[in-house]
Amino acid sequence: MCMDYQALNLLTIKDKYPIPLIDELLDELWDAQFFSKLDLRVGYHQIRVHPADIEKTTFRTHNGHYEFLVMPFGLRNAPASFQSLMNELFRPFLRHFVLVFFDDILVYNSNWEDHLRHLSIVFQVLQQHQLFVKKSKCDFGKSQIEYLGHVVSRNGVAADPSKLRVIQEWPLPGSVEALRGFLGLTGYYRKFIQGYGRICGPLTSLTKKDAFHLNAEATAAFNQLKEVMLSPSVIALPDFSKPFVIETDASNTGIRAVLQQEGRPIAFTSKALGPRSQAMSAYEREMLAIVHAIKKWQTYLQGHHFVIRMDHHSLKFFLQNRAHTPFQQKWISKLLGFDYEIQYKQGTENQAADALSRLHSEAQLCVISYPYSYMGWLDDLRRHLEQEPWIISKLKESFVSTSAADTSSSSYHYDNGFLKHKGRIVLSLTTGWRAKIFQEHHGTLMAGHAGFLKTYKKISCSFYWHGMKTDIRRMVAECQVCQQNKYETLASPGLLNPLPIPQTVWTDVSMDFIVGLPPCKGKTIIFVVVDRFSKYAHFVAMSHPYTAHSVAQIFVDHVFKLHGMPTTIVSDRDPVFLSAFWKEFFALQGSKLCLSSGYHPQSDGQTEVVNRCLETYLRCFCSLQPRKWLQWLSWAELSYNTSYHSSSKLTPYEIVYGQRPPAVPTYESGTTKLDMVDRCLQTRSQILSQLKTNLEAAQVRMKQQANKHRTERTFEVGDMVYLRLVPYQYQSLACHPFHKLQPKFYGPFEVLEKIGAVAYKLKLPVHSKLHPVFHVSCLKQQLGVGVAPTTILPDVTDEGLLQATPLAIL
Structure with missing residues (x-):
């Protein structure tokens, strides 16, 4: 009878008395010839409970409450207390001729006389302390005896056959618990089995969390382990007198x-x-x-x-x-x-x-030895090729040449049911197996969507058909996965299409933001406005967050009051410039908003260049004190506007004001005010005329230089194209959390209209919030037959930002 003493055990201080190791006990028997085993009758119940602790053993039944007067089963320290008692009683004889493991007592000797004498001593100890043994479980004077699940003899130690019988009858485990029970039983005898760890490896892996799935490998390991348990090795006992x-x-x-x-x-x-x-x-x-x-x-x-x-x-x-x-x-x-x-x-x-x-x-x-899964379908391929007329005719030719003993004139021969050409299986031009073979050598995990040459080399090792190099090149080019996920190695598509040159100063401007600056007096952003004709720029510090209303007010306070309202404004697709307020405000002022193509910041390349110059200036003067960048901003504006520009061959200051930047001192005595005004106005007209000529020449040089590394790419209405979306620097686009594993291209999508010289309008899904007009450099012609879009466009907000979707809430 065993009680549930969980509550009592939680309050009990654990007795950490050492329990002997079975392997160490068995090692003591190395020279024994005779064995006797004694088993106590209900050993726990032969130990009295201390009177003060009897009440703690109380248990309840339908007949009332009872208390144990002897040590019950189930107490936390019962095993340690019992082992401590047995070791104390037999301490003078332990490991000399007596082994004790709880209530199992083994007496062993190398000769019969000593065995009888030592057995008598053990009986005297038991009688003295009133411990009783169960006769039916005792064995005396044996040369071979079962002890602690092992069979011990003068030859050594072996596994208990009765325990092995249980292993042989163990059914195939249907759960992790059953599998752990099987491995626990077999593991007890692992020292008798050579390579036990290797054999049960597939089974051990199934005990991991959520990994239980009996596959063919695990079933084979289960059966093999049961088989090797039929004849375990008999291991010798160690003799410490020998090396x-x-x-x-x-x-x-x-x-x-x-x-x-x-x-x-x-x-x-x-x-x-x-x-x-x-x-x-x-x-x-x-x-x-x-x-x-x-x-x-x-x-x-x-x-x-x-x-x-x-x-x-x-x-x-x-x-x-x-x-x-x-x-x-x-x-x-x-x-x-x-x-x-x-x-x-x-x-x-x-x-x-x-x-x-x-x-x-x-x-x-x-x-x-078998890197590809040929074996599963080679028989099907053989049967298919036997029905191909072209293959049959070639087979006849090979048989004729063979019978004529002229094998040198033909490179075709028959082997194992296949027509072969120089050792490679020949396929006809009409068979559909070429696509399957291509997929096996190009689209599988081992093939890895390799390029043309690698794929051709893999296929040509085993197969041959006429024109296979051309076919493989086409198949690789038309692979949908490759088209969406591989980089383009061609020159940049789309020839340079510069914006028209303005007629005078401050009629056409471009604007952008520089973000990511350290806070300085509450400012973290620079609003950059550039005149596209003179290249004159204004830099205005701003705070974050900013709105279309606040940016419009800053534009009025710093640009409009000095130069008036421009005719056109070029900007990127920042949410501020896409807002309804911004569009309505400048529409009422008669200004036309020109937005760059989606994901193509090069359309507003002028402002990007100014941004780079400004950032370089600030790095040079405040890199050691980055939080003081604001005090250098005015100097940066003056430095930029008074610097020589290679495109105009003048400084922006000269173009706008018709004179060189003022030097110190700014006034020369003896000059006539009216003459100065006349000269300034004449100089200004000459400067503006020369400026337009210089800008046109610079634009031609820039176009020629840029187009050296570009290719012209055009599409027709109705063409299917892939779309590349690349978040770029200085624009508040949210990058995908797994950007490295994202497809390089989305689509394909249909071309609806050509916009200008280098932009196209696409037929995007109805739910897409992306602007449908894209620069030609973001597009790529779809090759092969038309397919439905295989990748979904990323979600965007109403402001045009890429919208990230959380994978999990932690």
């Missing part, structure tokens, strides 16, 4: 070792190597095998001289070599204090450990 021998070996997949004495195995051990250990050199893996074996059997080896045998010759001088790596230094420190010598033994002689270490290798080689 021990360890045979070790290591392969690419595991390390193995055998502990021996006089050629008889005492214990086996094996361990599979993880990826990190597999990457070690052969020298280090052999060292690891030695360290693992010595650590495993250190209770046998400590204080004794032993021999290590292995098939790695360089390790024979292990103790004389210098440790070069941290691994070697760590392992050498673990071996200090052991008395051993290393002997070289060829692998053919080191059969036990060598076989254990290479059990994984053969299976891996079999897998490597």
Whole structure:
């Protein structure tokens, strides 16, 4: 009878009395010839409970409350208390001729006379302390006896056949709990099984979280483990008066070792190597095998001289070599204090450990031998080709040439049901198997969507058809996955199409924002406005957040009051410039808003260049004090506007004001005011005329230079194209959290209209909020037959920002 004492056990201080290890107990029997086993009758109930603690053992039944006067089962410290008592009673005799494991007492001797005498001593101890044994469970004077699940004899230790019978009758596990029970029972006898870790490896992997799935490999491992349990090895008991021998070996997949004495195995051990250990050199893996074996059997080896045998010759001088790596230094420190010598033994002689270490290798080689899944459909291909007229005619020709003994004139021959050309299977031009073979060598996990040359080399090793190089080149080019996910290696598409040159100053402007600056007096943004004709710029510091209303007010306060309202305004697709307020405000002022193409910031390249110049200036003067950038902003504006521009061959200041930037002193005595005005006005007219000529020449040079590295790309209405969306710097676009794994192109989509010289309007999905007009550099012609869009456009907000969707809420 066992009670539920969980509540009592929680309040009980645990007695950490050491419980003996079964392997250590069995090792004491190495020279025994006679055995007697005694089993106490309900051993726990032969120990009285202390009177003060009797009430703590109370339990309730339908007949009332009861208390234990003797030690019950289920108490937290019952096992430790019982083992402590038995060890105390037999302390003078323990491990001399008596072994005690709870209520199992074993008396062992090497001769019969001593055995009878020692058995009498044990009976006297039991009688003295009023401990009773159960006669039906006792055995006396045996040369072979069952003890603690093992069969012990003068020949050594073997597994208990009755326990092995249970293993043989164990059904195929249907749950993780059943599998753990099976592995627990077999693991108890793992020291008798060579390569136990390798055999049960597929089963052990199923005990991981959410990994239980009985596949063919696990079922085979289950059956193999039951089979090897039928005839486990009989291991010898260690004789500490004789030297021990360890045979070790290591392969690419595991390390193995055998502990021996006089050629008889005492214990086996094996361990599979993880990826990190597999990457070690052969020298280090052999060292690891030695360290693992010595650590495993250190209770046998400590204080004794032993021999290590292995098939790695360089390790024979292990103790004389210098440790070069941290691994070697760590392992050498673990071996200090052991008395051993290393002997070289060829692998053919080191059969036990060598076989254990290479059990994984053969299976891996079999897998490597068949990198492609040909075998599943070669028979189908053979039957299909036998029906092809062209193949049949070629077969007849090969038979004729063979019968005529003229094999040199034809490169075709018949082999194993296939027509072959120079050893490669021949396919007809009408067969549909070419697409399947292409997919097998291009689109599978091993093929990896390689390019034309790699795919051609793979296919041409095994197959041949007329014009296969052209076909494979076309198939690779038309692969939808490759078109969407690979970079374009051609020159940048779309020839440069410059904006028209303005007629005078401050009629056409461009604007942009510089963000990401450190806070300085509450300002974190610079609003940049540039005159496209004179290149004159204004830099205005702003605070975040900003709205279309606040930006419009800043424009009026800093630009409009000085130069009036411009005719056109060029900007990128920032949400401020896309807002209804911004559009309505400038429409009422008669200004036309010109927005750059989506995801093509080069349309507003002038402002981007000014931004780069401004950032360079600020880095030069305030990189050591970045939070003081605001005090340098006015100087940066003056420096930029008074600097020489190669395109205009003048400074923006000269173009706007008709004179050179004022020097110090700014006034020269003796000058006539009216004459100065006249000269300034004449100079200004000449400057403006010359400026237009210089800008046109610069624009021609820029166009010629840019088009050297560009290709002209045009599309017709109705063409299907892929779309590339690339968030760019200085624009508040939200990057995808897995940008590296995103497709490079979306679509394909239909071209609806050509906008200008280098932009096109696409037919996007109805739910898309993206602006449908894109620069030609963002588009790519779809090759192959038309397909529905295979990738979904990212969501965007009403302001045009890419909208990120959370993967999970943490």
